[in-house]
Amino acid sequence: MFPEHKLPGTATDEAWIDVIQKMDEVYADLVKYQVEIEEKNRALEEAQQFMASVQRAMSDILLVTDRHGLIKQFNPALEQLSGRDAEQLSETCISDLFIxxxxxxxxxxxxxxKTMLQDCEVMLALPDSRTLELSLNCTPLFDERKRIEGLVIVGRPLGELKRAYRELNEAHEELKRTQQQLVHAEKMASLGRLVAGVAHxxxxxxxxxxxxxxxxxSYSQRLLTFLEQAQSxxxxxxxxxLAEQLRINRIMKDLDPLxxxxxxxxxxxxxxxQDLRRFSTGQASGRQTFDLVHTLHTALQWTSKPMGDRLHLINNLPDQAQAYGHPGQIQQVLMNLIQNALDxxxxxxxxxxxxxxxxxxxxxxxxxxxxxxxxIPEIGLDKVFEPFFTTKPVGQGTGLGLSISYGIVQExxxxxxxxNRPEGGAVFTLLLPRHEKVSVS
Structure with a gap:
């Protein structure tokens, strides 16, 4: 046997202190790890509750299968639509559920x-041999090695989609009808201004x-009387x-001027x-070279008369200026610009x-x-040619005149x-080609 050796008291105490310190460190780490695990468990539980709430709130069906096509997870919407409870749906093959x-x-x-499906129409098998038409989206579920582990399927009844599409189409048709009514109202308003100008x-x-x-x-009656008396x-x-009495000499002087x-x-x-006919047939006739100054004079005459003496009109116009296009359409643009300025x-x-x-x-x-x-307000300068944009009070403008004019000019x-001018007022500038096939530089 070996002889027994005893450590000095101080060495024994130091060893025990080291052991106790190590135990304290290990215990502190265990407490730290325990706290982290509890926090992660709490976060995981919150995430699970959130996902469960989302799945319960979904009206679309959601299910997950394994690699054999057996249902492993699903939301309550699938139970409601399929008429099956959770026990019946679990481990059901999707080939038996979807036809x-x-x-x-x-x-x-x-x-x-082939695992990607988008808006694919299938039939959901219901109890009593009934079916429900669904629209399915399907994506693969991969494991950590990028192998297919199953499928994630989302679907909704086609009846809801068809109803939504129908409502959308009805809203679109109603919008088109409203737009047509507004365009018609704008045309009638323009026609009213045109008729007023032409009538004037x-x-x-x-x-x-x-x-x-x-x-x-009156003169013809006097002349007939004079001739009858002359023949008598x-x-x-x-x-x-008789000639002096009937003022025959004055009549003879007035005849030519009259x-x-x-x-x-x-x-x-x-x-x-002729101007009115040219305006009305401008939509159907082909493009041609025409006198823009004459068209502008006509537009001014037909729109500016109602202003009377309140309007100071400054014309900086040459005798003639040739442009190429539809005379009637360009006259419509000029009338819109002038009427907009008058308004x-x-x-x-x-x-x-x-x-x-x-x-x-x-x-x-x-x-x-x-x-x-x-x-024009600065905020509206970029929108002035957009359909239905107007700075006029409600009921005094449809916001289509300048939009229609812009479209005609683009064509x-x-x-x-x-x-806007610094001294106040708006300035519209219209640039038109003088010849056919001219491109804007």
Whole structure:
């Protein structure tokens, strides 16, 4: 036997102290690990409760299968739709639950390339041999080695989808009808302004012709009386007296001016009707070279008359300026721009409308329409050509006039822009091609 050796007291105490310190460290680590495990368990439990709440709240079915196609997890929606309880659904093969002529779930589980389904129509087998049409989405469930472990399937009854699509289509159709009504209202409003302008333009020459014809009718009765008396054998002295009484000499002097004035009024009416016909047929006729200045004059005459003396009109127009396009459509654009400017100046004691044609480019011609109204709010400058955008009070504008004009200009390969003047008012600039097949640089 070996002899017994005893450590000194101090060495024994130090060894015990080291052991106790190590035990304290291990215990502290155990407590720390225990706290972390409890926190993770609490977080896991919260996540599980959240997922369970989500699954209970889902109206769509959700289920997970294993690699053999057996149902392992599912939400309450599947129980409600299928008419089966949890015990009946567990370990049920999805091929027995979903009926489809073009989907084989076994092949999907064996071939990774076929595990993706999107909006696929299948039939859900219900008790009593009934079925329910579903739309399914399917994605693969992989393990940590990227092998297919099962399928995740989400679906909803097609009846709900069809009802949603039907409601969406009905809302879309209602929106289209409303839009058509607004477009029609805008057309009727434009037509009303056009009729008012044309009526005012026609009123002057027709009134002139009407007055001249009344005078000619009165003169014709005097001339007939004089001729009848002349044929009755009156003496020269009696005829001279009758001529003075009927003012035959004055009638003879007035005849040419009356006829000339009547012809001039009729020609003015004919010109207005031709302009109106050109405007109305502009939509159907082909594009052509036309006098933009004449079209602009017509647009001004038909829109600016109701302002009367309150409007100070400044025309910076050449005698002629050629443009290429639909004369009627361009006249509609010009009338919209001018009417928009007049509306912006409504209520002003002295409205000033300035219309300028810039004819210094062989490919393009420019029309500038400026007013002294309040201008367009900065926030609306980028939206002024959008459909239904308007700064007018409710009931006084549909917000389609400038949008329609912008579309017409785009179809003509032109440009329509707007900006505010520093001194106040808005400026619309219309750029149109002078020839066919001109591109904007």
């Amino acid at each position: 489809s002529d073009h989907i084989c779930f076994r092949h999907m589980l064996s071939d990774p390339d 333009e026609l009123n002057n020459p027709i009134s002139f012709v009407y007055g001249n014809m009344h005078a000619l009718k 054998g009156l003496t020269q002295a009696e005829l001279q007296s 006829v000339d004035g009547t012809l001039e009024g009729a020609e003015r009416v004919q010109s207005i009707v 912006a100046m409504d209520g002003l004691e002295q409205a000033k409308l300035e219309v300028t044609v810039i004819d210094d480019n062989e490919d393009w011609i420019e029309v500038v329409v400026a007013d002294n109204g309040a201008g 003509h390969q032109g440009e329509l822009t707007v900006h």
